[in-house]
Amino acid sequence: SQQGEEDPQALSIQEGENATMNCSYKTSINNLQWYRQNSGRGLVHLILIRSNEREKHSGRLRVTLDTSKKSSSLLITASRAADTASYFCATLTGGGADGLTFGKGTHLIIQP
Amino acid sequence: DTAVSQTPKYLVTQMGNDKSIKCEQNLGHDTMYWYKQDSKKFLKIMFSYNNKELIINETVPNRFSPKSPDKAHLNLHINSLELGDSAVYFCASSQVAGLGPQHFGDGTRLSIL
Numbered sequence: 001s002q003q004g005e006e007d008p009q010a011l012s013i014q015e016g017e018n019a020t021m022n023c024s025y026k027t028s029i030n031n032l033q034w035y036r037q038n039s040g041r042g043l044v045h046l047i048l049i050r051s052n053e054r055e056k057h058s059g060r061l062r063v064t065l066d067t068s069k070k071s072s073s074l075l076i077t078a079s080r081a082a083d084t085a086s087y088f089c090a091t092l093t094g095g096g097a098d099g100l101t102f103g104k105g106t107h108l109i110i111q112p
Numbered sequence: 113d114t115a116v117s118q119t120p121k122y123l124v125t126q127m128g129n130d131k132s133i134k135c136e137q138n139l140g141h142d143t144m145y146w147y148k149q150d151s152k153k154f155l156k157i158m159f160s161y162n163n164k165e166l167i168i169n170e171t172v173p174n175r176f177s178p179k180s181p182d183k184a185h186l187n188l189h190i191n192s193l194e195l196g197d198s199a200v201y202f203c204a205s206s207q208v209a210g211l212g213p214q215h216f217g218d219g220t221r222l223s224i225l
Contacts, residue, residue: 030211031211033213033214035216037153040218040219041218041219042116042202042204042216042217042218042219043155043202043204043214043216044216045213045214045215048212048213086153088155090155092211098157098160098167099145099147099157099159099160099167099169100157100214101157102147102154102155102156104152104153104154105153105154
């Protein structure tokens with residue numbers, strides 16, 4: 001079954017605005033990660049948050065994790081045209097050898 | 113320097129053929145993976161390989177087989193290709209026994225005619 005579900009599926013905002021994407025998952029996790037995928041390219045790791053952490057920052061990115069609700073959010077502040085991409089949350093539920101379980105992604109479009 | 117590289121980038125072939133996709137990482141990572149991304153952009157783990165231990169996603173047909181000649185390489189062999197195999201295949205690697213971030217290649221777009 002699908003582990004991660006991103007919401008919304010698509011988001012279009014004006015440059016300079018903040019973008020918020022949400023992710024829900026079903027089972028207990030080791031950590032949760034967010035990735036960006038530009039069209040025709042591979043995934044780029046953005047941020048990792050462990051199950052015992054509640055919030056993490058990296059530059060213009062802020063990730064929160066609520067394990068009681070099995071949900072996470074990714075906030076991109078002061079968006080730029082270059083932020084246009086698909087964003088995926090991924091969960092690690094067991095050991096690292098199990099690989100990541102990805103959600104369906106949010107397609108973010110930043111209008112100049 | 114490319115961290116995770118896959119070849120070829122595009123692969124167009126006919127049903128029934130056998131093909132291989134190569135993957136190499138120069139990051140010194142100990143775990144490598146193959147993922148499949150379908151036309152709706154959904155990514156699914158196919159295999160992971162760590163210190164000669166292979167973990168296979170039970171949904172992957174046995175026509176797919178990974179082969180690792182050494183720690184830096186994990187190639188994907190596909191026998192008897194079917195229309196449903198059309199997808200983008202990504203190789204990835206990670207250190208810390210897979211508990212850390214994963215580094216992805218740019219993908220191989222496989223199209224079955």
